[in-house]
Amino acid sequence: MLDPREAEEIPGEIDPALRGEIAHTTAAAIVHRARASEDPAVVERLVSLVEDEGLDVVAGLWADSPADTLPGALWRLYVLREWVRRDPRTVADRYRLGTAAAPVHDVVAGVVAPPGPEDVRSVADAVLSGVFAGDLAVALERAAAFCRVLATGAAFDADHVEGVDADHATHMTRGAASLVGTAEELVRAAELWRAERLD
Template sequence: MLDPRDADALPGEADPALRDEIAHATARALVDRARTTEDPAVVERLIHLVENEGLDTVAGLWADAAPVSLPGALWRLYVLREWVRRDLPTVMLRYRLGVEAAPVQEAVAGVPSPPEPGDLRILADAVLSGVFTGDLAVALERAGAFCRILSTGAAFDADSREVADPTGATRMTRGASSLLRTAEELERAGDLWRTGSLE
């Protein structure tokens, strides 16, 4: 990872091409390091990267990366895990609303039925662990399925609030659309990883 002193020495806004290069280099280094180590503490530190380094630090590295890229996929996975960690009641509600309409996605996501709150935390950690120690394509597919379920649940939640809170319902509908787009991006990244073409 770029040393903070080196980052501070960069004049003004970094060149977009340099930022992209740094995003790809750091993402590849993290994944490669985790996949070649036999130390489970390394993987554990990577799973908890946001808690240790802060979401802003991770965002500074990867948030601007192309969605269907290794750094873009990692950014989305960390944001998804952080959402589960910070707002479990909302995620749980959306999951429960969405899972009845998306039973196939539930099987892909790998959450027990009926889910308990702890199951969603376990899924978020397992997906990141899978990125670093398992089949990365499967981890991305599981995250994509999870996002599809949450998207469906958000849409149902928006419908139920349409009369009482039209502004909130519109915001939730946009959120559902964003989650669906994220699911598609993660799934596409998984497809590219399988063919060895995920940059």
């Protein structure tokens, strides 16, 4: 058995308070550095952060951050962009399905109609670019609208497959609900940014 002093010397998880501080510091540094720069290459590098550093690195920084914080909002945007980057065909198909029932959100998201895989990739990149070089609140609202259209499309898609594969339909319905939740979180983050309270 280890005595208490020896046990304390064993390396373990990072202190949650320190992890939170690191998340906030890195998010603020990245956003403010990019917004202060007029170099489009800086924005381009930040948009492709996940490809360059890996999703695990970004997750290690921000995944545990609450949605109503700057690192939490950035994490959601990067995950959304990574999904679009990895599976643009499915995203484009679901987006097309969702546009008929969510036309206002479609307009806010700014995807060309009918969208193809490259179109949804371009919008995901444009939204993330807006975080670093535009109005961050507008970028968050565009991402929220994008999520709402995708959620609607996923729900329709689930209806189509329910008779064939009920388990998959249930999984898709849960995914749609998650997207609606993410949209609500992004809208709240936009409100906080406008009120200068998104830390």
